[in-house]
Amino acid sequence: xxxxxxxxxRGLATTDDKQLKAALGQWLDSPPRRIDRxxxxxxxxxxxxxxxxxxxxxxxxASAHPARATMAALLEATCVQHKQPKPFEFVNSxxxxxxxxxxxxxxxxxxxxxxxxxxxxxxxLQALANLxxxxxxxxxxxxxxxxxxxxxxxxxxxxxxxxxxxxxxNFAELSAGTEVLRINLQGG
Amino acid sequence: MTPVYLQRAALHCxxxxxxxxxxxxxxxxxxxxxxxxxxxxxxxxxxxxxxAQTGESLTQRLNxxxxxxxxxxxxxxxxxxxxxxxxxxxxxxxxxxxxxxHGFQPGDSTSLDLIAKQLRQSWGxxxxxxxNTACTSAANGLLYAARLLNTGQYTRSLVLSFETPSAxxxxxxxxxxxxxxxxxxxxxxxxxxxxxxxEAYCAALLSREPGANPLxxxxxxxxxxxxxxxxxxxxxxxxxxxVMQQALKSAxxxxxxxxxxxxxxTATGAxxxxxxxxxxxxxxxxxxxxxxxxxxxxxxxxxxxxSESLLLxxxxxxxxxxGVAYANSAMxxxxxxxxxxxxxxxxxxxxxxxxxxxxxxxMQGCMQGESPCR
Numbered sequence: 001x002x003x004x005x006x007x008x009x010r011g012l013a014t015t016d017d018k019q020l021k022a023a024l025g026q027w028l029d030s031p032p033r034r035i036d037r038x039x040x041x042x043x044x045x046x047x048x049x050x051x052x053x054x055x056x057x058x059x060x061x062a063s064a065h066p067a068r069a070t071m072a073a074l075l076e077a078t079c080v081q082h083k084q085p086k087p088f089e090f091v092n093s094x095x096x097x098x099x100x101x102x103x104x105x106x107x108x109x110x111x112x113x114x115x116x117x118x119x120x121x122x123x124x125l126q127a128l129a130n131l132x133x134x135x136x137x138x139x140x141x142x143x144x145x146x147x148x149x150x151x152x153x154x155x156x157x158x159x160x161x162x163x164x165x166x167x168x169x170n171f172a173e174l175s176a177g178t179e180v181l182r183i184n185l186q187g188g
Numbered sequence: 189m190t191p192v193y194l195q196r197a198a199l200h201c202x203x204x205x206x207x208x209x210x211x212x213x214x215x216x217x218x219x220x221x222x223x224x225x226x227x228x229x230x231x232x233x234x235x236x237x238x239x240a241q242t243g244e245s246l247t248q249r250l251n252x253x254x255x256x257x258x259x260x261x262x263x264x265x266x267x268x269x270x271x272x273x274x275x276x277x278x279x280x281x282x283x284x285x286x287x288x289x290h291g292f293q294p295g296d297s298t299s300l301d302l303i304a305k306q307l308r309q310s311w312g313x314x315x316x317x318x319x320n321t322a323c324t325s326a327a328n329g330l331l332y333a334a335r336l337l338n339t340g341q342y343t344r345s346l347v348l349s350f351e352t353p354s355a356x357x358x359x360x361x362x363x364x365x366x367x368x369x370x371x372x373x374x375x376x377x378x379x380x381x382x383x384x385x386x387e388a389y390c391a392a393l394l395s396r397e398p399g400a401n402p403l404x405x406x407x408x409x410x411x412x413x414x415x416x417x418x419x420x421x422x423x424x425x426x427x428x429x430x431v432m433q434q435a436l437k438s439a440x441x442x443x444x445x446x447x448x449x450x451x452x453x454t455a456t457g458a459x460x461x462x463x464x465x466x467x468x469x470x471x472x473x474x475x476x477x478x479x480x481x482x483x484x485x486x487x488x489x490x491x492x493x494x495s496e497s498l499l500l501x502x503x504x505x506x507x508x509x510x511g512v513a514y515a516n517s518a519m520x521x522x523x524x525x526x527x528x529x530x531x532x533x534x535x536x537x538x539x540x541x542x543x544x545x546x547x548x549x550x551m552q553g554c555m556q557g558e559s560p561c562r
Contacts, residue, residue: 075286078360094275
């Protein structure tokens with residue numbers, strides 16, 4: 001596929017949200033407030049590509065898990081403490097909240113999908129994006145996968161134009177031949 | 189878009205445990221009795237439209253639903269893509285676990301792909317993924333499944349969508365002030381006071397072939413993100429208008445050809461205002477027939493794209509759509525009288541969700557017993 005940019009953010013389990021916000025502030029003039037870890041991680045992978053993103057772009061986002069701290073807070077509030085959840089935490093728990101913030105910060109107006117990151121995640125993201133590229137609904141597609149199992153890794157690829165070739169199986173294959181902007185965060 | 193058939197479908201909801209029962213109930217004007225829950229802290233009652241309690245686990249219920257959709261002796265599914273389109277997924281199980289253990293550790297969370305992976309393995313689907321775009325989940329599931337079929341990558345696709353009762357959803361929408369204190373679900377009424385949540389499980393088998401007795405054809409659709417607000421769309425209706433126009437364009441239809449618009453109609457202040465404005469931008473004063481499904485099902489969140497489409501298509505096969513009791517007061521020209529519409533009416537169906545996702549689908553019902561539909 002026609003990859004024009006790629007990024008990868010890696011951090012440790014001990015990389016706290018404050019560090020993520022500080023890192024994000026280096027790429028965005030006005031980062032959104034009251035967002036959770038998943039949204040921070042996804043924004044940090046997408047923001048470095050902003051200069052190359054045009055408005056007619058679709059977003060195809062995947063994550064293995066929801067924002068676990070947010071889910072834990074919501075479950076604790078509603079099921080243990082029998083309180084109403086904090087409104088911003090409930091809204092952040094919606095899986096496409098990350099997609100909304102990326103679209104808003106990068107100024108993109110196309111389709112905006114979120115899928116669970118299973119074994120064939122990159123194949124599925126490319127297939128979905130290619131539908132919209134081939135139909136001329138968008139000129140570019142931003143694909144992004146967030147994975148956190150202790151340490152975390154968020155990878156993003158910006159495509160321009162459709163393809164008729166087979167889909168790449170993973171980020172390495174998809175971004176081969178492209179200079180990947182890498183951000184490595186230390187623990188807190 | 190090349191039309192794709194909804195060959196078979198199944199629905200379990202507050203109106204009944206199968207599509208025919210639910211559709212007949214709606215056509216005859218029989219609403220489902222609402223259950224109640226309490227909002228925490230304020231201790232105010234709120235209504236909820238529960239499906240029948242069967243004692244099944246979620247896995248058992250989904251397996252039964254898939255079996256009903258595929259029929260008694262399904263052929264091998266190695267040509268079939270499974271899309272699980274849901275906002276609740278396994279949250280009810282996690283809530284039960286949290287209550288039992290008096291707490292939840294982040295490490296206890298399950299993967300978003302868990303249900304899709306399990307179903308793929310147990311049923312032998314060619315591939316499977318979970319799609320979660322809030323209240324447009326099932327609508328996007330239908331649209332992208334159909335378009336993937338048209339690439340030839342799969343022969344069939346099963347879109348499986350469900351919304352289980354969830355404390356987080358109930359309390360969360362309550363905390364946002366979006367649930368109805370009165371228990372009256374009246375979208376587009378000037379004194380509407382919010383939504384009523386509902387439980388639903390539904391599935392549809394999509395194919396480029398009609399099959400023996402197809403329910404409908406999906407002719408096109410479109411979805412995109414409105415970045416003006418995380419929880420509402422532009423109140424002037426401009427984004428909704430644009431999405432509907434793009435959906436019609438994808439289906440090679442014009443607004444004038446539409447026989448019926450299925451409104452999203454959540455009965456929240458902002459959403460109904462935006463949708464009314466969007467419909468007016470598209471149609472001006474001359475509107476086609478309009479329909480509301482949420483008063484019958486409740487708002488089934490991520491499942492509404494499929495639950496409402498199926499119920500509407502099923503109801504059209506039974507007879508005239510029921511009238512709306514408060515039509516004369518409504519902000520849009522809803523019909524107080526029953527609306528006789530052909531089962532093969534051309535439909536424009538709207539679905540909007542948190543995260544700015546707005547979607548519209550263009551469908552055409554099939555006459556019962558006729559195959560293929562025109």
